[in-house]
Amino acid sequence: MKHIKYLLLRRTTQISLMCLYFAANAYGWHILEGTFGTSYLFGTVPLADPYTTVQVLATGFVLGTDVLLGAAIITVFYFVIGGRAFCAWVCPINMVTDLSNWIRRKLNLDKEEVNYRFIKRSARYWIMVVGLLVSAFVGVAAFEVVSPITIMQRGIVFGFGMGAAVILTIFLFDLFGVKNGWCGHLCPLGAAYSIIGSKSLVRVKHDHVACTDCMDCKVVCPENQVLHMINKESISVTDGECTNCGRCVDVCNDDALEFGIRQFVKN
Amino acid sequence: MAHSNSRRHFMATSVQSVGLAALGGMLWSGYTDSVKASPLVLRPPGALKEEDFLTACIKCGLCAEACVNRETNIDKETGKARPGTLQMAKGGDALLIGTPFFVPTEVPCYMCEDIPCVPVCPSGALDMSSLLNEKEELDINKASMGLAVVHKESCIAFWGIQCDACYRACPVLDVAITLEYQKNDRTGKHAYLLPVVHDNACTGCGLCEQACVTEKPAIFVLPNDIAKGKAGDHYVKGWDMQDQERVKNAQGKETTTDRSKKTADEYLNMEVEY
Numbered sequence: 001m002k003h004i005k006y007l008l009l010r011r012t013t014q015i016s017l018m019c020l021y022f023a024a025n026a027y028g029w030h031i032l033e034g035t036f037g038t039s040y041l042f043g044t045v046p047l048a049d050p051y052t053t054v055q056v057l058a059t060g061f062v063l064g065t066d067v068l069l070g071a072a073i074i075t076v077f078y079f080v081i082g083g084r085a086f087c088a089w090v091c092p093i094n095m096v097t098d099l100s101n102w103i104r105r106k107l108n109l110d111k112e113e114v115n116y117r118f119i120k121r122s123a124r125y126w127i128m129v130v131g132l133l134v135s136a137f138v139g140v141a142a143f144e145v146v147s148p149i150t151i152m153q154r155g156i157v158f159g160f161g162m163g164a165a166v167i168l169t170i171f172l173f174d175l176f177g178v179k180n181g182w183c184g185h186l187c188p189l190g191a192a193y194s195i196i197g198s199k200s201l202v203r204v205k206h207d208h209v210a211c212t213d214c215m216d217c218k219v220v221c222p223e224n225q226v227l228h229m230i231n232k233e234s235i236s237v238t239d240g241e242c243t244n245c246g247r248c249v250d251v252c253n254d255d256a257l258e259f260g261i262r263q264f265v266k267n
Numbered sequence: 268m269a270h271s272n273s274r275r276h277f278m279a280t281s282v283q284s285v286g287l288a289a290l291g292g293m294l295w296s297g298y299t300d301s302v303k304a305s306p307l308v309l310r311p312p313g314a315l316k317e318e319d320f321l322t323a324c325i326k327c328g329l330c331a332e333a334c335v336n337r338e339t340n341i342d343k344e345t346g347k348a349r350p351g352t353l354q355m356a357k358g359g360d361a362l363l364i365g366t367p368f369f370v371p372t373e374v375p376c377y378m379c380e381d382i383p384c385v386p387v388c389p390s391g392a393l394d395m396s397s398l399l400n401e402k403e404e405l406d407i408n409k410a411s412m413g414l415a416v417v418h419k420e421s422c423i424a425f426w427g428i429q430c431d432a433c434y435r436a437c438p439v440l441d442v443a444i445t446l447e448y449q450k451n452d453r454t455g456k457h458a459y460l461l462p463v464v465h466d467n468a469c470t471g472c473g474l475c476e477q478a479c480v481t482e483k484p485a486i487f488v489l490p491n492d493i494a495k496g497k498a499g500d501h502y503v504k505g506w507d508m509q510d511q512e513r514v515k516n517a518q519g520k521e522t523t524t525d526r527s528k529k530t531a532d533e534y535l536n537m538e539v540e541y
Contacts, residue, residue: 025328028336028348037365038327038389046389052325056390059322066389067325126284130292138299139322145299145364150326154355154365158328161357163364 006246013089018156025157035153037144038067046070051128051192052150055141058132075196081244083197087183087190088245092152096167097183100174101222110179110219119178119185121225121241128188143188180222183243190243198240203262204249208234211256217248236262305361306492308368309471311353312376312410313385313393317492323392326365328355330384330393337383352376353384369412371473371488378407378438378472408439413471414494415444415464415486422485424461427451433462433486436478443468444475462486466495 017032024033030043039047048070056063078086087094104110134142144150148170151163160167174181183190211231218224226239227248249257303321311330314320334340335351342349352374356362367384369376382405385393400406415433419425437444444462451457462475464486473488488494500517504510526534 025332025335026348028332033332034327034329034389035365036327037325038329040329048325048389056323056325061319061322062391063323063325064389064391070389126288127291130288130295134292134295134299138296138303139318140299140303140363141322141325142295142299144326145302146295150365151358154326154328154357158331158355159357162359163357166358 003250006250010089010245011095014092014095017090018092018153021153021157035157036150038070045073047074049189050075050196051131051189052141052144054192055132055135055143058135059139059141060136078193078196078200080200081197081202082200082242083193083195083240084190084243085197085202086193087187088243091149091189092156093149093167093170093187094183096152096171097174097180097222100171101180104175104179105219109175116178119181121185121223123185124188124191124194127186128191131188147189148182149187149189184222184241194240196240197244199262200240200244201262202244203236203238203260204242204244204246205236205258205260206230206234207256207258208232209256210254212254214253216251216253217257220247220251222247236260238262302363305363306490308362309371309413309473309488309490311367311369311384311393312378312382312407312412312470313388313395313398314412315392315394317490320392321363321366323390324363324366325390325392326355327389328365328367329387329389330367331355333383333387337379339377339379350374369473371476372484375473375477376410376412376470377474378410378470380407381405382407382410408468408470410470410472411491413473413488413490414466415469415471415473415475415488416494417462417464417486419461419485421481421483422462423481424459427453427457427459429460430480431460431462432478432480433475436474438472438474439468439470443470 020029020032021035021039023029024031031041033040033043036049037052038049041047046066046069048067050071053063053067053071056067078084131143146166148166151166155161155163155167170182174183178185206227206229208229208231213231215230217230218227221227222245223239223241223243226237226242229235229237244259246259249259303318306317308317310317310320311334315323331351331353334353335348340348340351350373352369353367354360354369354373356364356366356368358364362368382398385395385398385405388395395405398405398407398409400409417433422430424430431446434441434444434446442465444464447459447461447463449459449461451459471488471491476484476487479486500514503514526537529537
């Protein structure tokens with residue numbers, strides 16, 4: 001159990017949240033209603049996706065105060081606990097791409113020679129900015145037109161239709177195309193959350209004295225460039241692209257990785 | 268040398284990045300612009316004009332959830348909710364994905380008095396103020412989701428068969444649809460009871476379309492932009508004081524063409540070339 005503690009916690013969180021969203025539509029529950037665009041917690045607290053909100057604002061439309069307040073609440077929340085915790089703990093696409101990754105490792109597709117790395121990880125920041133420009137230019141929140149995240153979430157709540165093809169596309173792209181292709185290279189929502197959480201409090205800490213250099217953490221990490229300190233320095237993983245998924249903590253046999261609070265003062 | 272190489276490298280990759288971003292942006296804009304163009308769609312009550320609605324809707328689905336879970340939609344026998352009026356556009360619906368719409372022949376809008384779908388809209392895409400009456404109360408009769416149109420050739424009432432299914436189904440009974448009596452000259456002794464839709468009262472709920480007995484409904488709701496014409500400012504109802512008000516500030520505009528430079532007896536005797 002120790003080796004899948006955070007994985008189980010994450011799956012429980014992701015699935016429970018999706019169940020609550022589903023039940024809001026199917027049974028009229030008032031625990032978590034709506035979708036990521038805007039939700040209400042217990043029918044009162046608004047929650048809104050910051051990147052979606054900024055896209056709509058970019059079109060020049062003045063959004064209702066609940067959306068703006070909701071976006072502020074979500075921003076503050078992830079600013080504290082790590083922006084991309086959304087990706088690892090909430091986003092349903094994470095389950096799809098994690099499955100791709102798992103199969104990729106099982107099929108030995110994980111080796112560099114069968115991994116087409118034709119996209120840079122920085123592409124997502126470009127896509128994020130271009131998404132805002134397109135929103136302003138066309139007058140419609142541009143990423144929301146294509147976002148597999150909300151397509152999947154609405155699919156779970158309201159039914160998939162042909163939207164299932166988009167999810168399958170992401171699955172195949174990550175499995176046979178680029179490793180961590182969607183979440184780690186393209187997704188502008190993840191890029192936005194990387195920026196939001198770049199100074200977050202909750203961070204994984206590395207103890208390089210305990211580390212035996214087995215590199216299990218780097219194999220399993222979806223953003224393994226953030227683990228540059230492994231067996232080099234005893235510091236926190238401070239890169240905003242870390243999703244706080246805790247898989248590295250799970251797989252570490254040496255107790256060299258653990259969640260902690262970011263140290264703001266250097267020793 | 269190393270310095271100039273790295274600078275050249277930086278310049279090249281910068282240009283490449285900007286170029287790729289421009290390429291992606293153009294493809295993305297083109298796609299986004301094309302999915303916007305789906306005017307044949309009925310939106311929830313209080314929706315902004317289609318163009319503005321597409322901008323404003325944050326695709327959260329709260330309206331559809333409020334619609335399906337409203338008290339009046341719970342089946343008394345099973346205790347479960349029946350299918351709601353509002354659907355969220357999915358891939359393959361050929362609409363802007365994630366936006367709410369309804370199809371009257373599947374489930375029409377039942378025009379709930381408390382309009383559960385509108386106050387929950389967080390973004391302002393469904394404008395509550397457009398549905399307030401003089402007493403500042405929500406009034407579903409103010410809704411204008413579309414306009415019912417009768418195709419008289421397939422409407423059996425126009426054949427002389429008595430049918431008032433749409434008239435009876437209309438929630439704004441005898442106001443939005445009235446029956447016009449006409450003599451049936453074919454038989455000489457019967458009356459036509461012809462349904463006539465009135466734009467100022469029709470909300471576009473679609474109950475008439477759902478009730479229509481013909482194989483494909485002879486009365487159907489079209490979006491306002493499609494169903495309605497516009498006379499323009501240069502036609503004025505001279506007998507209507509209010510209509511005069513409408514064009515009080517109208518500006519005159521004189522156009523000059525080759526023809527209008529000539530005098531009347533010159534141009535009237537010209538041959539017309541098409």
